[in-house]
Amino acid sequence: MPSRRQVIASGGLTAAALAGAYRSFDGPVEPSSVATASVEWPMARADGAGSGYNPDASGPTDEAAIRWVEEIDGLRYPSSPILVGDTLFVVGRDRVAALERESGDVRFTRRGSYQSSPAPARASAYRSDTFAVAGEGGIYGLNAAGGYELFGRSIGVERWHAPDRKPNRRISAPPYRPPPVAIGDTIYAIVPETNRVVALEANSGRVDWSHEIGDERSSQPTRPVVSDETVYVASGPTTVVALERASGARRWSVELEYRDDELLYGSVLSATATSEGVLVPRRQAISLLDPADGSVRWEYVHEGSVLADPITGAAAVADGRVFVTDGETALHALDLETGEREWRYEYGLQVNPVVADGVVYLSYDWLDELLAIDAETGDQRWRYEFGFDRTVGYSSPIVGDGVVYVAGPNRVIALEEATEGEDE
Numbered sequence: 565m566p567s568r569r570q571v572i573a574s575g576g577l578t579a580a581a582l583a584g585a586y587r588s589f590d591g592p593v594e595p596s597s598v599a600t601a602s603v604e605w606p607m608a609r610a611d612g613a614g615s616g617y618n619p620d621a622s623g624p625t626d627e628a629a630i631r632w633v634e635e636i637d638g639l640r641y642p643s644s645p646i647l648v649g650d651t652l653f654v655v656g657r658d659r660v661a662a663l664e665r666e667s668g669d670v671r672f673t674r675r676g677s678y679q680s681s682p683a684p685a686r687a688s689a690y691r692s693d694t695f696a697v698a699g700e701g702g703i704y705g706l707n708a709a710g711g712y713e714l715f716g717r718s719i720g721v722e723r724w725h726a727p728d729r730k731p732n733r734r735i736s737a738p739p740y741r742p743p744p745v746a747i748g749d750t751i752y753a754i755v756p757e758t759n760r761v762v763a764l765e766a767n768s769g770r771v772d773w774s775h776e777i778g779d780e781r782s783s784q785p786t787r788p789v790v791s792d793e794t795v796y797v798a799s800g801p802t803t804v805v806a807l808e809r810a811s812g813a814r815r816w817s818v819e820l821e822y823r824d825d826e827l828l829y830g831s832v833l834s835a836t837a838t839s840e841g842v843l844v845p846r847r848q849a850i851s852l853l854d855p856a857d858g859s860v861r862w863e864y865v866h867e868g869s870v871l872a873d874p875i876t877g878a879a880a881v882a883d884g885r886v887f888v889t890d891g892e893t894a895l896h897a898l899d900l901e902t903g904e905r906e907w908r909y910e911y912g913l914q915v916n917p918v919v920a921d922g923v924v925y926l927s928y929d930w931l932d933e934l935l936a937i938d939a940e941t942g943d944q945r946w947r948y949e950f951g952f953d954r955t956v957g958y959s960s961p962i963v964g965d966g967v968v969y970v971a972g973p974n975r976v977i978a979l980e981e982a983t984e985g986e987d988e
Contacts, residue, residue, distance in 0.1 A: 602620065602965060603618065603620050603621050603622075603647070603963075603964050603965045604618075604647050604648055604649070604964075605618060605621065605645075605646055605647040605962040605963065605964065606646055606647065606648050606683070606684055606746075607646055607681065607682070607683040607684070607743065607744075607745060607746060608643070608644045608646070608680070608681035608683070608743040608787070608875075608960070609644075609787070609836075609878060609880075609916060609918075609960075610918065610962075612745050612746075612747050612752075612789065612790035612791070612837075613789050613790065613791050613836065613837040613838070614745075614787065614789040614834060614835065614836045614837065614878060615836060615837075615838070615880060615881050615882070616836075616878070616879075616880030616881070616882075616887075616916060616917060616918045616919060617880055617881060617882040617918070617919040617920065618920060618963065619882075621920040621921065621963040621964060621965070622920055622921035622963065622965065622966050623920050623921065623923060623925065623936070623963045623964075623966065623967060623968035623979070623980075624936065624946070624966070624967075624968060624979055624980055624981040624982065625921065625922070625923055625936070625945060625981065626945065626946065626981065626982075627946050627981065627982035628934070628936070628946055628948045628968070628979040628980070628981070628982055629979065629980060629981070629982035629983070630977065630978070630979060631668075631967055631978040631979060631980040632667060632668035632977075632978050633668070633975055633976070633977050633978075634663055634668040634669075634670060634975060634976050635974055635975045636656075636659060636661050636670065636673060636974060636975060636976065637659075637974060638656070638657070638658040638659040638673075638675075638974070639654065639656035639657075639658075639659045639661060639971065639973070639974050639975065639976070640656055640657040640658065640659075640957055640973055640974060641656060641657045641929075641957045641973075642654050642655065642656035642657075642957065642959050642971035642972070642973075642976075643655045643656070643679075643680055643681040643743065643959055643971070644681045644743075644916075644959045644960040644961075644962060644971070645681070645959065645962055645969050645970075645971050645976065646681060646682060646683075646684070646962065647665060647962060647964050647969070648684050648693070648708070650664065650665055650666070651663065651664065651665060651671060652664075652665045652668075652969060652976065653682055653695070653708075654959075654971045654976055655676075655678050655680065655681060655682055655697055656971065657677065658675060658676070658677055659673055659674070659675065659676070660673065660674045660675075660676050660678065660682075660706065660710075660721070661673045661674075661976070662710060663976060665964060665967075665969075665978075668976065668978060671710070672710040672713070674710055674711065674713065674718040674721050675717075675718045676706075676718060676721060676722070677699065677700065678697040678698070678699040678704060678706075679697070679698050679699050679700070679740060679741040679756070680697050680698035680699075680741045680742065680743035680744065680875075681697070681743040682695035682696065682697045682706065682743075682744075683695065683696045683697075683743060683744045683745055683746035683751065684696075684708060684746055685746035685747075685748070685749055685750065685751050685766035686748055686749040686766060687705075687723075687749065687766040687767050688749065688767060689767040689768075690707070690723070690767070691709065692707060692708040692709035693708040693766075694706065694707070694708065694723055694751075694766040694767070695707075695708050696744040696746055696751040696753060696764070696766075697743075697744065698741035698742065698743060698744060698753065698754070698756055699741070699756070700756070701725075701728075701756065701757075702725050702726055702727060702728060702755060702756060703725070703726050703727070703744060703751070703753045703755065703756075703762070703764060703769070704722055704724070704725050704726075705722070705723040705724040705725075705726070705751075705764075705766065705768075705769050706721055706722060706723065707720055707721050707722075707723055723768075723769075724768055724769035725769065726762070726764050726769030726770075726771060727755060727760075727762055727764070727769070727771045727774065740874060740875060741754070741756050741874060741875075742754045742785065742786050742787040742788075742834065742874045742875060743787055743875070745787065745788050745789065745790055746766070747790055749765065749766045749767075750763055750764070750765065750766065750772065751763070751764040751765075751766060752764075752788045752790060752795055753788070754785045754786070754787070754788065754797070758776075758780060759776050759777050759778055759779065759780045759783035759785055759799070760774055760775065760776050760777075760785075761774070761775050761777065761785060761788055761795070761797050761807070761812075762774045762775075763795075763809075763812060772812075773811055773812030774812065775805075775807055775812045775814065777797060777799045777803060777805055778799055778803050782800075782801070783799050783800065783803070784799055784800030784801070784831055784872060784874070785797055785798075785799040785800075786798050786799065786800075786832070786833060786834035786835070786874055787834040787874070787875070787878075789834070789835050789836060789837045789842075790809060790837065791837035791842075791855070792809075793808065793809045793810065794806050794807065794808065794809055794815065794837075794855065795807045795808075795809050795812075796835050796837055796842050796855075797835070798832040798833065798834060798835040798844050799832065800831030800832055800872055801831045801832070801872075802819045802820040802821075802822065802831075802832055802846070803817065803818070803819055803820075803832070804817070804818050804820065804832065804835065804842070804844055804853060804858060805817045805818075806842075806855070806858065816857050816858045817858070818853070818858035818859075820832060820844065820846065820851060820860075823846075823847070823848050823849060823865070831846065831847070831872035832844050832845070832846045833845040833846060833870065833872070833873065833876075833877040833878055834874075834875075834877070834878040835878075836878060836879045836880070836881055837855075838852075838881050838886075838900060839900075840852060840861070840900050840901055841853050841854055841855050841861055842855055842858075843879045843881070843886060843888075845870060845877055845878065845879055845888055846870065847868070847869065847870045847871075848865060848866065848867055848868055848869075848870070848890075849863050849864060849865045849866060850863070850864050850866070850879060850886070850888050850898075851863045851864075852900075852903060861903075862902065862903030863903065864896070864898055864903045864904075864905065866888075866890040866893075866894070866896055867890075868889075868890025868891050868892040868893060868894075869890070869891050869892040870889075870890060870891040870892075870914055871891060871914060873914065875916070876914050876915055876916055876960075877889065877891065877914045877915075877916070878916045879917075880916070880917040880918055880919050880924070881900060881919075882919040882939060883922075883939070884899065884900050884901065885897050885898065885899065885900060885906065885939065886898040886899075886900050886903075887917040887919060887924050887939070888917070889911060889913060889914050889915055889917065889926075890914075891912075891913070891914035892912055893908075893910065893911075893912055894908040894909060894910055894911055894912075895908065895909045895911040895917065895924070895926065895937065895942075896908050897909075897939070897942060906942075907941065907942030908942065909937055909942045909944070911926065911935070913926075913928045913931075915927065915928050915960065916960045918960065918961055918962065918963060919939055920963035920968075921963075922938065922939045922940060923936050923937065923938065923939060923945060924936070924937040924938075924939050925937075925961045925963065925968055926961075927958050927959070927960060927961050927970055928958065929956065929957055929958050929959070930956055930958075931958070932949060932950040932951065932952055932958065932972070933947060933948060933949045933950065934947070934948045934950075934961060934968065934970060934979065935947050948979060950972065950977060952972065952973070952975070956973060957972060957973040958970055958971070958972045958973075959971040959972070966980055966981065967979065967980050
């Protein structure tokens with residue numbers, strides 16, 4: 565697809581004609597695919613703040629049963645799905661897929677090797693949103709309507725690549741890049757294999773601003789989080805920065821103190837923006853930072869063994885509680901205001917918890933199971949084993965209207981509340 569600049573240069577088109585030219589590449593857009601549903605989960609970890617929580621969402625609480633399973637060839641190592649309108653979108657190795665959320669019917673699949681969950685941004689020049697995903701060599705803006713499949717080739721799927729020239733070759737790799745965040749018509753993202761956080765314009769991928777964090781050889785930036793007019797980024801090994809959302813100018817930057825072997829093995833993980841401050845997990849602790857200057861308000865030491873990872877180990881926040889895994893022994897629930905522990909649940913894996921309607925949901929990419937934990941007490945509500953042949957490559961769950969969704973190896977799974985007498 566020609567870029568915005570190429571179209572302008574070649575034709576000197578009016579704005580109206582240019583918009584029409586863009587829209588011709590969108591492909592068919594069904595009304596149901598762009599309608600607004602009552603509950604959405606529009607990006608990884610639910611929102612720009614990375615809360616992992618939607619107060620309007622609900623999933624199975626007492627027992628779970630399969631609502632539907634849809635098999636999709638090539639959907640290996642999928643990222644966490646998203647829900648936009650009536651459509652569930654998922655990105656995996658070699659595939660981008662869109663499914664009808666109620667039935668699981670496939671709306672389209674397209675070839676493409678991308679490495680993160682998508683984030684939808686408003687694109688005024690098109691009939692459909694632009695989905696921002698991280699991939700080899702940068703950030704890609706995808707056509708949310710899917711473009712076309714012609715003679716086995718995907719046409720009109722990629723709208724742009726940013727911030728630099730698109731690489732000459734593409735690789736097939738698991739989606740392990742920090743996912744972008746989209747707010748309105750602006751995309752905030754970490755440029756893969758760099759120490760740069762950028763703000764991109766959704767129509768063309770134009771860079772509105774760019775900020776480098778630390779040294780490129782040692783810095784490990786994680787998913788940005790956005791709260792009000794500030795973008796926060798935690799970057800290994802111990803840096804946390806706050807940037808002006810409009811300009812990218814630095815408001816503050818702090819270095820968290822090492823604990824024990826964190827100097828050798830530790831790294832801060834992706835932050836979560838909350839009403840009380842900015843939560844930053846690391847190898848053996850989690851800290852709440854003051855959003856005004858980055859000073860530490862409280863620190864909870866769990867003595868765990870959290871590993872440096874660009875996409876897992878983040879904290880979820882719901883109803884005044886913090887939920888975070890320590891990577892070795894437990895899921896911890898903390899009081900957001902004080903940092904005091906309320907309960908712990910034995911769970912030795914490093915994941916991103918998600919929360920809906922008083923339930924914490926946990927899944928791990930090397931286990932074919934989903935756990936539901938009571939958010940108030942820490943008691944296990946239920947455990948569901950998928951029982952498929954392949955047990956590697958499960959995504960973090962997301963939650964909608966009474967349904968929890970998980971992408972797995974070559975399939976997408978929807979679980980709902982089990983009815984009386986129904987097999988689990």
